[in-house]
Amino acid sequence: MASVGMISLGCEKNRVDAEMMMARLQKAGYELVDDASCADVAIVNTCGFIEAAKKESIGEILELGKQKAAGQIKAIVVTGCMAERYQQEIRKELPEADAVCGIGADADIVEVVNRTLRGEHPELFPEKTLLPLCGERVHSTPLYSSYIKIAEGCDNRCSYCAIPLIRGPYRSRPMESILEEAKALAESGTKELIVIAQDTTRYGRDLYKKWMLPELLHKLCSVDGVEWIRLLYCYPDFMTEELMDTIAQEPKIVKYVDLPLQHCSGPVLRAMRRFGDREKLTALIGKMRERIPGLVLRTTVIAGFPGETEEDFAELCDFIKEIRFERLGCFAYSQEEDTPAAEMENQIEEDEKRRRAGRVMETQMGIMQDWGEAQVGRVFDVLTEGFDEETQCWFGRSYADAPEIDGRVYFTAADAPAPGQFVRVRITACMDCDLMGEAE
Structure with a gap:
């Protein structure tokens, strides 16, 4: 049977989709290879969220196109958000692609690959809502740390964001389905369960007519084998006291919340169609830190949104200095077609x-x-991930660090810990924002 390789770009939600496609292909008899450039069929599961992500996706397709021209690859299949968003334009602008499939065609990936190997050029764009919410997966992350997607799509309609156009309306997975997957992951060795959706805090509103994330988290905490539950992508609008108390009271839920705020200026947030202003956000964060002892707060902000004045930007900088987020990322605003913000006046120079x-x-x-x-002098539970040859130290993550987006803890140990093993580490220093320590 022919071989298939996958390059998945963008967010972890896209990664889960890619893993489900790979499981379908494996079940159909295809050999899976880690390096897509060495496969008969290379799949690029694209991101189309912002301009930089689109350029990365195009770059991967062009590079694979060179390898196809050299006879190393038989076919290139383009899937994911950029394929969904631009559809017919991709084959026109990127003739390297042999097949282009929207997200609703993920379940048809075996048929698509079969057809490309027969020399056909399928283009499939069924309804977005046909994207599978769950299914068997071939994990691309170490099994000790697994993502679990609890919903798909988005109803928030932020003025700068194309996700609702690409992914469609918010759709929660039934709770029973999530718990079944969580138990299966735990049985396969998962110790850290990372809960994701475009907006995790909205979970259940469509299915059960009420906010169900607290109840879901309580049930996930009962899954044997899971030791950490990490919560990403919580919108401030729906950060209820019940949710705060659930995070605080459940020992398995790490005291880490990803709360994308995007800005603090009232006028900018209103233009973004986002929650609050500086006063409301400051009050919310104060309440969260009061109710969740030891909270590590991650946020993302956007700089250079249309109409952001020097005063607005100065307020954002002051807000960041005042709140002192333990973790923060900043994006330069990306002007995305078909979004309200793209048509706004007072666009700011790149x-x-x-x-x-x-x-x-x-x-x-x-x-x-x-x-x-x-943190020097504190002792953290660290989830071991590997050994770093350059520093001659083991490394892993504390509760304060989500995979790939945050930092690491480097530590020495008398006995070599295995990847996925928890180690008690006393912190001795901080270097370039990464913690250093010694295993106890």
Whole structure:
């Protein structure tokens, strides 16, 4: 049987979709290879969220196209968000692609690959809602740390965001389905369960007519074998006291919340169609930190949104200095077609957007270094991930670090820990925002 390789780009929700497609292909008898450039069929599961992500996706397709021209690859299949968003344009602009499939065709990936190997050029764009919410997966992450997607799509309609156009309306998975998957993951060795959706806090509103994330989290905490439950992508609009108390009271839920705020200026947030203003956000964060002892708060902000004045930007910088988020990422605003923000007046020059984003991150790096230095002397449970040859240290993550987006804890140990093993580490230093320590 022919071989297939997958390059999945963008968010972890896209990764889960890719893993389900790979499981379907494996079940159909295809050999899966880690390096897509060495496969008979290379699949690029694209991201189409912002301009930088689209350029990355195009770059991967062009590079694979060179390898196809050299006879190393027989066919290239383009799936994911960029394929869904641009459909016919991809084959026109990227003739390297042999097949282009929208997200609703993920369940048809075996048929698509079969057809490309027969020399056909399928283009499938069924309804977005046909995207499977769950299914068997071939994991692309170490099994000790697994993502679990609890919903698909988005109903928030932020003015800058194309996700509702690409992914469709919010659709919650039935709770029984999520719990069944969580138990299967735990049986296969998962110790850290990372809960994801475009908006995890909205979970259940469509299916059960009420906010169901707290109840779901309580039930996930009862799954034997899972030791950490990490919660990503919580919108401030729906951060209820019940949810805060659930996070605080359940020992398995790490005291880490990803709360994308995007800005703090009232006028900018209203233009974004986002929640609140500086006063409301400050009050919310104060309540969260009060009710969840030891909380590590991650957020994302956008710099250079249309109409963002110097005063708005200065307020954002002051807000970041005041709140002192333990973790923060900043994007320069990306003008995305078919979104309301793209048509707004007072668009800001690219250089200025990047300058503002850089200034935010410069400020944040100092805050994170200060936070890290304040941890010296503390003892953390660290989930071991591997050994770093350069530092001659083991490394892993504490509760304060989500995979790939946050930092690491480097530590020495008398006995070599296995990947996926929890180790008690006493922190001795902070270097470039990463913690250093010694296993106890």
